[in-house]
Amino acid sequence: MDIIEIKNLKHRFTDGTLGLDGINLKIRAGAFVVVAGPNGSGKTTLIRHLNGLLLPTDGCVKVAGVSVQKDLMRARRLVGMMFQDADSQIVGETVYGDVAFGPENLRLNHDQIRERVALALDVVGLKDFAEQRPHLLSGGEKRRLAIAGILAMEPRVIAFDEPFASLDYPGVKQVLRQILTLHQAGHTILVITHDLEKVLAHADRLILMQKGKIVRDGVPAEIVGDIETFGVRAPCAFHLGMEVRSWLN
Amino acid sequence: MAELTAFSFQPGTSLLHKLDVRFKLLFLILISLVSLGGGSTGLGVLTGLVAGLSIHSRLPLKSGFKEFRFFLIFLVLILVARMLTTPGTALIEIKSIAITRSGLISGVLICWRLVIIALLGFLFVFTTPSSEIKAAVEWFLKPAAFIPGKRIATMMGLIARFIPVILNQAKETAEAQRARCVENRRNPLYRLVRLGVPLIRRTFEQADRLIVALEARCYSENRTDPALSATRTDWFALFIITIICGWILSS
Numbered sequence: 254m255d256i257i258e259i260k261n262l263k264h265r266f267t268d269g270t271l272g273l274d275g276i277n278l279k280i281r282a283g284a285f286v287v288v289a290g291p292n293g294s295g296k297t298t299l300i301r302h303l304n305g306l307l308l309p310t311d312g313c314v315k316v317a318g319v320s321v322q323k324d325l326m327r328a329r330r331l332v333g334m335m336f337q338d339a340d341s342q343i344v345g346e347t348v349y350g351d352v353a354f355g356p357e358n359l360r361l362n363h364d365q366i367r368e369r370v371a372l373a374l375d376v377v378g379l380k381d382f383a384e385q386r387p388h389l390l391s392g393g394e395k396r397r398l399a400i401a402g403i404l405a406m407e408p409r410v411i412a413f414d415e416p417f418a419s420l421d422y423p424g425v426k427q428v429l430r431q432i433l434t435l436h437q438a439g440h441t442i443l444v445i446t447h448d449l450e451k452v453l454a455h456a457d458r459l460i461l462m463q464k465g466k467i468v469r470d471g472v473p474a475e476i477v478g479d480i481e482t483f484g485v486r487a488p489c490a491f492h493l494g495m496e497v498r499s500w501l502n
Numbered sequence: 503m504a505e506l507t508a509f510s511f512q513p514g515t516s517l518l519h520k521l522d523v524r525f526k527l528l529f530l531i532l533i534s535l536v537s538l539g540g541g542s543t544g545l546g547v548l549t550g551l552v553a554g555l556s557i558h559s560r561l562p563l564k565s566g567f568k569e570f571r572f573f574l575i576f577l578v579l580i581l582v583a584r585m586l587t588t589p590g591t592a593l594i595e596i597k598s599i600a601i602t603r604s605g606l607i608s609g610v611l612i613c614w615r616l617v618i619i620a621l622l623g624f625l626f627v628f629t630t631p632s633s634e635i636k637a638a639v640e641w642f643l644k645p646a647a648f649i650p651g652k653r654i655a656t657m658m659g660l661i662a663r664f665i666p667v668i669l670n671q672a673k674e675t676a677e678a679q680r681a682r683c684v685e686n687r688r689n690p691l692y693r694l695v696r697l698g699v700p701l702i703r704r705t706f707e708q709a710d711r712l713i714v715a716l717e718a719r720c721y722s723e724n725r726t727d728p729a730l731s732a733t734r735t736d737w738f739a740l741f742i743i744t745i746i747c748g749w750i751l752s753s
Contacts, residue, residue: 306714326720334718341711344719346511346631357633358720363729384513402719 256282256410256441257303262312264298264465272298274465276312280458282409285442287473289449290462291484296445297337299462300412303443304332317409330359333403337415339395340388348374348390348398349383355406373401377431393424400431411435412443417451425451429500450488453477454499461485473497510666511631516559517735518629523638525736529743530626534619536747544750545614551746552621559629566624569669573620577613584609632659637727652723664712668705675701 262276273295280286288296301307302314305325314321321328336342345351352373356366374380377397382390387398396416403411413432417425433455436442444452453459453473461469461476463483469476477497480487490497513519518526537548556563588605595601636659643651676697687693 301714304718306717329718329720336711336715336718338711341708342715342718344712344716346633347513350631350633354721355719357726358722360724360726362726366726386510386513406719 254282255279256317258313258315258318259302260313260315262299262302262314263310264295264302264307265310271465272307273302276465276467278460278467278470280410280441280443282441283436283439284458285436285456286444286458286460287449287452287456288443288445288460288462289447289480289485291447294462294484295465296447296462297414298465300334300414300443300445303410303412304329304334306334330406331408332410332412333406333408335396335399335403335411335413335416337418339392339399342399342402343387343395345387347383348379348385348387348401351387351398352401352405355402359406369405369407370401373404376404376434377401391424392420393427396420396424396428397431400428400435404435408440410441410443412445414445415448416444417446417448426500429455433501447485449477449480449485451500453488454497510627512560512562512628514559514629516629517739518555518559518625520735521629521739522730522732522736523630523634524641524730525732525740526626526630527635527638527642528740530622532743532747533622536750537615537618540615540750541753542611542614543753545611545618547746547750548618549614552618552625555625556621559625561625561628570620577616580616581606581609581613584612627665631728634728634730635659637730640727641730656723664709667708667712668701671704671708672697672701675704 257278257280259276259278262273262278263271264273265271276295276299288299290296298307302309302321303316305321305328308322316328316331319327343351344354349370352370353366356369361369370383371380374383377400379394379397379401382394382398387395390398400411416428416432420428429451432442432444432452436455444456446452449459456473459469459471459473459476460467461480461483468483469480477487477491488497533548533551537545540548555561585601585605586599588602588608590602590604592600593603593606636655639658640651640655643649643654679693679696684693684696687696
């Protein structure tokens with residue numbers, strides 16, 4: 254079953270720039286998709302259409318069979334989004350308060366909120382940090398907190414926008430491990446990045462974007478060969494003629 | 503790790519952290535109003551109260567003092583203005599400019615009151631999450647059907663959320679400019695413009711990012727607010743504060 258269906262999606266910004274130009278895309282439930290491309294290729298613009306943060310100039314985006322435009326709240330509940338800058342995503346004054354923010358917006362009662370927050374913090378391993386101030390967490394912990402905030406809304410799809418940006422090695426491993434756990438738990442995962450090194454070993458599909466269009470789409474091993482002609486660096490292992498390995502090994 | 507401004511909520515277990523936000527807001531208003539009419543004895547009692555609460559709540563007075571430095575300049579200006587403009591017996595006289603005794607006393611009292619009110623605000627923000635402030639404002643505005651309580655409460659909650667962010671950005675921008683020797687420029691207007699323009703731009707950019715993050719998590723005015731419940735401690739605190747305020751007004 255396809256959880257995301259995009260038909261002829263176009264997006265033009267208010268200054269006239271064409272952000273997306275005729276995107277057609279289907280993503281099956283439970284997939285692990287990496288969307289790569291150089292800066293300005295339209296990756297972030299594309300995923301912001303999945304939960305209605307941006308609306309199409311033309312075309313249609315459906316999540317689980319329903320148009321995003323028809324029911325924005327449903328789309329935002331089903332598609333969780335982790336932004337590049339985890340700090341700007343943190344809105345609570347404590348770790349608990351931040352994770353509770355989404356369920357509070359869904360108007361759940363206090364018991365349900367407590368239950369969801371406890372579960373989400375447990376999944377990301379931040380249970381003992383509940384009363385901590387979020388801004389004092391490390392980079393990796395902040396990303397995990399952002400993931401917990403998304404999980405508390407019980408989404409089916411989770412989109413990560415440059416999840417490894419400005420993280421140290423332990424931070425990258427923490428976040429990557431978290432993404433894989435979520436995938437194993439049945440979530441559809443979309444990772445937007447121009448740094449394939451850290452995540453490609455786990456993806457079952459690679460989509461390459463350039464100038465607002467999808468220029469390659471397929472199994473990573475099959476399309477990674479000419480990826481550098483589109484401004485994305487191929488993983489080192491590929492240059493050495495080796496298999497791309499996980500950062501967790 | 504990010505260093506936060508002292509003007510932000512800090513989780514804790516002090517009495518003020520435990521009090522119901524509606525009572526805290528009421529105390530803040532009551533004490534501020536009473537301090538406006540209080541003399542030196544009353545202000546002394548209030549200072550003792552505020553100092554005691556600050557120590558008990560572990561208010562970071564040292565870093566708070568640094569953040570208060572611009573406020574202190576403002577206080578000095580008020581003091582000087584009062585000393586020079588209030589008629590009375592001259593303490594010092596230079597040509598036609600006279601510093602009067604009554605001006606000095608009235609200036610000190612005004613500054614004292616403002617410091618008490620500012621410290622109370624500081625304590626309130628330090629011990630209360632913005633979600634609770636929002637819920638309390640909404641609760642107080644509920645009886646006034648013609649006032650859009652939810653909207654006002656949401657705006658106040660966002661302001662409370664944003665003040666530390668703006669102060670943090672001001673600090674970062676100032677540090678970046680100091681790293682490029684801005685202190686060599688003696689013209690304060692030049693420095694203000696150089697700090698103000700990027701700060702405003704960054705604040706708007708940050709506001710944009712925050713709005714997108716809020717939208718992605720289904721933010722709306724109609725959300726589950728924190729449960730507000732008054733305990734015996736709240737009523738006892740109200741009793742004590744009322745007695746203190748009554749005594750100050752009558753003395």
